[in-house]
Amino acid sequence: MVKVPCQEIVWDIIPAMQAALAAELVSRGVSQINVAKALSVAPSAVSQYLSGKRGYRIVFDDEIKExxxxxxxxxxxxxxxxxxxxxxxxxxxxxxxxDEGCGGPIE
Structure with a gap:
């Protein structure tokens, strides 16, 4: 079965964004518990984001990192x-x- 664009967003992009955001928050001194609360995820998910066990499939460009x-x-x-x-x-x-995913870019 073909992987539809929405699956990529749910399985890859959102976890990668959460992982990057968790790492950014922790680097700013926010505790893992507070990161979990901010992202509405379990503390174990934050730990997995930070250890590279979850959300590791995508590396963002500088614009997205910013x-x-x-x-x-x-x-x-x-x-x-x-x-x-x-x-x-x-x-x-x-x-x-x-341009291919989920009906193309939103303007």
Whole structure:
């Protein structure tokens, strides 16, 4: 069976984004417990992100790393709501999508 673009987003892109965001937050001094709370995942998931056992399949370019870094800064400063976090995640994901995936880019 062919892997549809939405599967790639759920299985590869979102975990990679969460892994990058978790690493960015921890590098800014946020505890793994608080990272788990911010991302609404289990602390064990954060541990797996940081150890490379989960979310390791994609390496992001500098533009995406910068967007994830800005998101981490907003989370760390407490200047982002839970709804805004979801919106920012979707914004970053849209930047990652190819012209082929999920009906093409969103304008």
């Amino acid at each position: 967007l994830i870094g800005k998101l981490a800064e907003d989370i760390n400063n407490g200047t982002i709501t839970e709804n805004e976090l979801g919106d920012k995640f979707c914004f970053i994901c849209r930047h990652l999508r190819s």
